[in-house]
Amino acid sequence: MxxxxxxxxxxxxxxxxxxxxxxxxxxxxxxxxxxxxxxxxIMQVLKAYKVKATFAFVxxxxxxxxxxxxxxxxxASEIIQGRPWLEKFHSDVExxxxxxxxxxxxxxxxxSDNAHEIASHGFTHLPLSESLIDRNSFLNExxxxxxxxxxxxENPSTFVYPRNLIGYSxxxxxxxxxxxxxxxxxxHNSVIKKIKNISSEFNLFQKSQQSTQDxxxxxxxxxxxxxxxxxxxxxxxxxxxxxxxxxxxKHAIEKKMVIHLWTHPHNFLTGHKQFNLLQSILKMVRExxxxxxxxxxxxxxxxxxxxxxxx
Numbered sequence: 001m002x003x004x005x006x007x008x009x010x011x012x013x014x015x016x017x018x019x020x021x022x023x024x025x026x027x028x029x030x031x032x033x034x035x036x037x038x039x040x041x042i043m044q045v046l047k048a049y050k051v052k053a054t055f056a057f058v059x060x061x062x063x064x065x066x067x068x069x070x071x072x073x074x075x076a077s078e079i080i081q082g083r084p085w086l087e088k089f090h091s092d093v094e095x096x097x098x099x100x101x102x103x104x105x106x107x108x109x110x111x112s113d114n115a116h117e118i119a120s121h122g123f124t125h126l127p128l129s130e131s132l133i134d135r136n137s138f139l140n141e142x143x144x145x146x147x148x149x150x151x152x153x154e155n156p157s158t159f160v161y162p163r164n165l166i167g168y169s170x171x172x173x174x175x176x177x178x179x180x181x182x183x184x185x186x187x188h189n190s191v192i193k194k195i196k197n198i199s200s201e202f203n204l205f206q207k208s209q210q211s212t213q214d215x216x217x218x219x220x221x222x223x224x225x226x227x228x229x230x231x232x233x234x235x236x237x238x239x240x241x242x243x244x245x246x247x248x249x250k251h252a253i254e255k256k257m258v259i260h261l262w263t264h265p266h267n268f269l270t271g272h273k274q275f276n277l278l279q280s281i282l283k284m285v286r287e288x289x290x291x292x293x294x295x296x297x298x299x300x301x302x303x304x305x306x307x308x309x310x311x
Contacts, residue, residue, distance in 0.1 A: 004208065004252035004294040006285050007223065007260040007302055009054040009119070009181060010042070011160055012110075014266055015100035016058040016125040019088055020080065029269055030100035038268045039109045045275060047113070049282040050289075054299040055110045056119035056160035056181075059148035062107040065098055067151070074144050078126055078137055085126055106265075107152060117298035120145055120156035120177070129165040138168040142175050158220065158299035160262075170215045179218030179303040181262070206244045208252035208259045211306060218303045223260025224248070226278065229271040238277055245281045253293045258302070 015022055015030050022030075046053055063071070077084035084090075089101060110116055122128065123145040128138050149156055159172060159180040166183055209221035227233055227241045245261070252259040261281065268274045288294040297305060 002256045003292070004249075004256055004288070005258045005302060005305075006051075006249070006252070006288075006294050006296045007054070007220070007258065007299060008046075008051060008282075008296075009056060009160065009223070009260065009262045009299060011121055011262065011264045012055050012057040012061065012106060013121055013125050013162075013264065014058075014061055014103060014106075015089075016061055017162075017264065017266075019125060020083060020085060022088055027100065030266055032099055032103050032105070034269055035100065035103055035266060036105050036109070038265050039106050041275065042265055042268065042278075043109060043113060045279055045282065046116070049279070049286045051282050051285060051296055052115045052117070052298055052301075054117040054119050054158065056121040056156075056158075057107060057149075058121045058123070058125045058162075059145045059152075060124045061102065062104045062152055063102050063148060064104050065102055067104075068098075068102055075124070078133060080127060080132055086124060089124075104152075107154075111153075117158070117300045118149075118154045118156060119158045119160060119299055120149060121160045122162045123148070125162040127163045127165045128161055128167040129163075130167040132165070133167070135168055135171070138171065139174075142171070146175050158303060164222075169217060172217055173215075177217065178307075179220045179299060180214075181260070181299065182212075182219040182222040184222040184224070206248040206251075208248055208255060208257035210257055211302075218306055220299050220302060221258045221260045223258075223262050226261055226263035226267075226281070228263070228267040229274055229277065230267070234272050238273065238280070241277060242280050246284060249284050249288060249294070253288060 014035055075086055077086040092101065110118060123141045126141050155176060157176060157178045159177045161180060164183040169180065172180060206224060211221055212219045227236055248259050285294065285296065289296055
């Protein structure tokens, strides 16, 4: 019998996710020690609610300092919108500051529990949009990503595009990628995307989604961002977010469709009661699965499920 499907994915990026605009305050927050604690706490929550997840890693982040130094020539800066993408990273490296950049322990933590999927979030979190980089740059990023993940004993089969900007998707199968998380809003304007994302937090009738395909590669439903309870987003009552997800899960069950929640592990360092919010939603999911109404899957499992359904 066909059921609703729940997918949970984490964009694992630390400072790489903000490589082009990180400020000193956030730079101090994203230190190795606190990030390790956040990942350990996330793993405990997932274990408590028996929920498997997809962790999409920026592969540069999982290198040790010695592994990075032996590959330093891999880190030439691409120019994105007039600025060197890795300018801040190189500045920190010159000062001997690797905090928040190189944290192989995070991958170790996730690998310690075989329940979860290790996916890819690119090599240096370089935006891969065709309007920003050429195909050779895309292929270069993906080749390096693949080599590092193989070095760590991983062979990712699903992909989360940096900044959710889709590009060169027809080349993904060259690197063993069977599916990628689709984008919710098709806009490169970060301001517009932020406005749409925040306004969507008040949509109490959030619906589940269906999958599509792109040249034989699964476009995994984009899902919705778990409200990061920091700054202005902190003003959104937890009850509003809970109701939004309660309706989405109910809709998925009724329509036998997909509900996908995604977030960043580092959001749990700065989000007010962020763990409380995650636990509240996972409790809903656990109850639904216990009642045989929903099936929790990783992105990889979802792609395999569609393959077996001949979709």
